[in-house]
Amino acid sequence: MSGGDVDIARTAALFADPARVRVLAALADGRSLPASVLASEAGLSAQGTSAHLAKLREAGLIVAERSGRHRFYRLTGAHVGEVLETLARFSPVQPVTSLKAGTRLAALRFARTCYDHLAGRLGVAVMAALLDQGALAATDGIPTTQRREHDRLSAPLASHPYVLGPRAQEIFGGLGIDLDEVGRRRRPLLKFCLDWSEQRHHLAGALGAEVAEALHRRGWFERRKPGQRALRLTDRGVQALRDDLGVDLAA
Structure with a gap:
């Protein structure tokens, strides 16, 4: 028998539970984490975390892999992270009721990972610098990362106006970064997201992931806390971004 309509409501219900969203958000940077870390991030008991993980695995949103005696969980792919970013773009902002919550929100908006690439002010600034330096070029006559008229807040960018630049x-x-090597991967070389907090474009795809990895290898940024997406620029990173890419985020 042929299939009927897709059951969007069933999948959407998985994102309607705040605890499950926190579990998915903890995995949104592309890493694999054990249930104990996910329980801490979501504020759940071990039993509650296990129940949520089972539902997410059944829906195909996460997968599990064993390493010795431990089981680690990760998103099934970048598309799940894109769903989270898409929902964030048109979801209301929760009121900040504590200094801790306000500090964490500010940190996420400044610099974070979006699955495996850079987002927030840092991600948008790096993207703008790549345009300014000629590493990327716009094909629509708008040489900035600004949101285009056809960009939808409720969906990832279906198309983009960027190509590799002359430099x-x-x-x-x-x-x-070896562009030839990165270009041979199955994943699209150039892909872009409309950053939910900045409402401007940042670099994603295989090249975006490689840029994030390159900056991390050089010690330009580090994670604020294990299991969280927020990033912190190091002193070396602040200086190198200014000297190498013309990005000034010291303020």
Whole structure:
């Protein structure tokens, strides 16, 4: 028998539980985490975490892999992280009721990972710098990362107006990135997201992931806490971003 209509409501219900959303958000940077870390991040008991993980696995949103005696969980792919970012773009902002919550929100908006690439002010600033330096080029006559008229807040960018620029080999090579090698991967080389907090474009796809990894290898940023997406620029990173890419985020 042929299939009927897709059951959107059933999948959407999985994102309607705040605890499950916190579990997915903890995995949104592409890493694999054990249930104990996820329980701490979501504020759940071990039993409650196990129940949520079972539902998410059944729905195909996460997968589990064993390493010795431990089981680690991760998202099934970047598309799940994109769903979270999409929902964030048109979801109301929760009121900040404590200094701790306000500090964490500010940290996420400043610099975070979106699955495996950079987002927030840092991600948007790096993207803008790549345009300014000629590593990327816009094909629609708008040489900025601003939101285009056809960009939808409720969906990932279906198309984008960017290509590799005339200085792509030089700029990305200076970061230790081999464009030819990255371009041979199955994943699209160039992909872009409309950043939910900045409402501007940031670099995603295989190249976005490689840029994030290159900056991390160089010690330009570090994670604020294990299991969280928020990033902290190091002193070396602040200086290197200014000197190498013309990005000034010291303020």
